[in-house]
Amino acid sequence: MINSTTFILERRIFIFALPGILIFSCLTLLGAYAAISGKSYVERELVGQQAFLTEANQAVDEWREELVEIEASGVSQSPYSARPMNLRLPAVLNPAPLADFATGAGGLFPTTTKLTGWANPADLFIEYEFANPTILGSGRFDLTFLVVVLMPLVMIAASFDIFSADRERGRSRITAMQAGHIHSSIWKRLVLRNTVLWLVFSLIALFAALITPFAQISSARILSFGVWIGVSWVYGLFWFSVISLAVSVLKRSEAVAAALFSIWAVFVFAVPAIGGAVAEAAYPPPSRLVFLSEMREGEVEGVRDAENLTNALLAEHPEMVPSVEDVPGYFRGAFLSNREANERTTPVLEAFTETRHKRKNLVGRMQFLSPALIANNALVTVAGGDVNRNMEYQAQARESLSNLYTRISPAVVAKQRISIEEFDSIPEFSFSDRTSMDVLGDYLAVFGFMIIVSIFLIVIAMRRLRSPLDKLL
Structure with a gap:
């Protein structure tokens, strides 16, 4: 239990002293900037998606109105009017409820597309690839980055000299003379x-969660925030245990700082970089050239065997009588080539x-070597920025x-049109997302491991601080 004496001492030498004021000011500024950065990114994403949906839905409504008019009058103004190939249905990946907490390199990946007979799997998400991957891959400063990378440094800056400074200034000897021990004071x-x-x-973080970039605060956002902040505190507990152990073992403040900074660099940068390189070498992705080659071959085969493919499809649907209306032949040819490309590229996509x-499974096993990797994966996944x-959106x-x-x-x-009834039966695209509790279930084992390690290190630190005074001083 932290008594009033400890609080008064800390208030005088840290909380309201220059070092503490600087640390709290930096943390507040960094947190505010991270929250504003994440919120601005999500707001821009929402505005862009809304503009995309407005334009796409307007085109779909116009297409439907043409079909209604043709069905009512039996006459079409143009052979191109209300053709199924000209139907373009929007498919959007809405930002996750807590997306502003982990934007990451979100700009690298598409969040909008149009489903149409003119598209095949290879070019369904082609436009986003024109963005600069170097700039986008650098990511954005967000609250998850602040937790994983900077909060350990803030904790180290606040705690690395908590024992060595007292020892150097003689406060430890005064405390020992008065209380007979120093472990309780240091620990508190x-x-x-x-x-x-x-x-x-x-x-x-709570303030950022309440000032939402969305229209209103949803229950999903509240639940995601609860899980996210809980994961953050577990990560903080681990770093507290590491700092406590370093403080209790090393006597000089510069040695404590150097040791903790080295551990931070290994956990935050070295292990994740090595893990990513090992995973890439162990399981290289299939060749994109093979993917594109299969797509092109499928398109060529669709054009070459258009007559046979047409006869086969009409045999499966005897109710469809070929129309005598003057319909551009490339509608059918393009559709058949895309359909064949879809079938040819499916095995490559599955690979x-x-x-x-x-x-992912290999990195999941390697993350036990780095609590920073565990925390980053969990926080980004809970926030929906993974x-x-x-x-999964692309697959759906x-x-x-x-x-x-x-x-x-x-x-x-x-060469016919679909009916209004058939059009209305086509479901709108809706992304099926996972809940925060589902995500948390995936990380229970690794966080249980992190908690066990943290408790073990804390026990060692406490036993070390209970050593005879002559060894500590």
């Missing part, structure tokens, strides 16, 4: 300093997915595209 001060730091950060899963969420969009192929293929091949 460590707990107080780091608890205050995390309380300040938690208030900043990409399998490789990604194997790489790569896997976007990959391609599945919706295949479903659209199935629905419009008889009409396209027979």
Whole structure:
């Protein structure tokens, strides 16, 4: 229990002293900047997606109005009017409820596309690739980055000399003479300093969660924030245990600082970099050239065998009588080539997915070597800024595209239009997302491991601080 004496001492030498004021000021400024940066990014994303949806839905409504008019009058103004191939349905990946807490390299990945018979899996997400990957890959400063990378440094700056400074100034001997021991005083001060730091950060994060970039605060955002802040505190507990052990073992403040900074560099940068390189070498992705080659071959085969493919499709749908209306032949040809390209590239896409899963599993095993990697993966996933969420969006969009192929293929091949009833039965794209609790379930084992390690290090630190005074002083 932290008594009033400890609080008064810490208030005088740290909380309201120049070092403490500087640390708290820097933390507040960094937290505010991270929150504003994340909020601005999500707001821009929402504005862009809304503009995309408005334009796409307007085009779909116009297409439907043409179809209604044709069905009512039986006459079309143009052979191009309300053709199934000209139907372009929007598919959007909305930002996750807590997206502003972990923007990361979100700009590297697409969040909008249009499902149409003119598209095949290879060019469904082609436009985003024109952005500069070097700039986008650098990511953005957000609250997750602040937790994983900077909060350990803030904790180290606040705690590295908490024992050595007292020893050098003689305060430890005075405390020992009065109380007969010093471990209680040192321990309470460590707990107080780091608890205050995390309380300040938690208030900043709570404020960011309440000032949402979305129209309103949803229950999903509240739940995600609760999980996110809980993960952050577990990560903070680990660094508290490491700092406590270093303070209790090393006597000189510069030695404590050097040791802690080295540990931070290894956990935050070295292990994740090595882990990524090992995973890339162990499970390299399939060749994109093979993917594009299969796509082109499928397109060529679709054009070459258009007659046979048409006859096969019409045999499967005898109710579709080929129209005598003057319909451009390239509608059918383009659709068949894309349909064949879809079938040819499916195995390659599945190979990409399998490789990604194997790489993810390998990194999942290696993350036990770096608590920073564990925390980053969990925080980014809970916030909805992870790569896997976007990959799942692309997979669901391609599945919706295949479903659209199935629905419009008889009409396209027979050079007919689909009915209003058939159009209205096409489901709107809706991304099926995971909940924060589902994500947390994936990380229970690794966080249990981190908590056990933290408790073990804390026990060692406490035993070390209880050593005879002649060894400590």
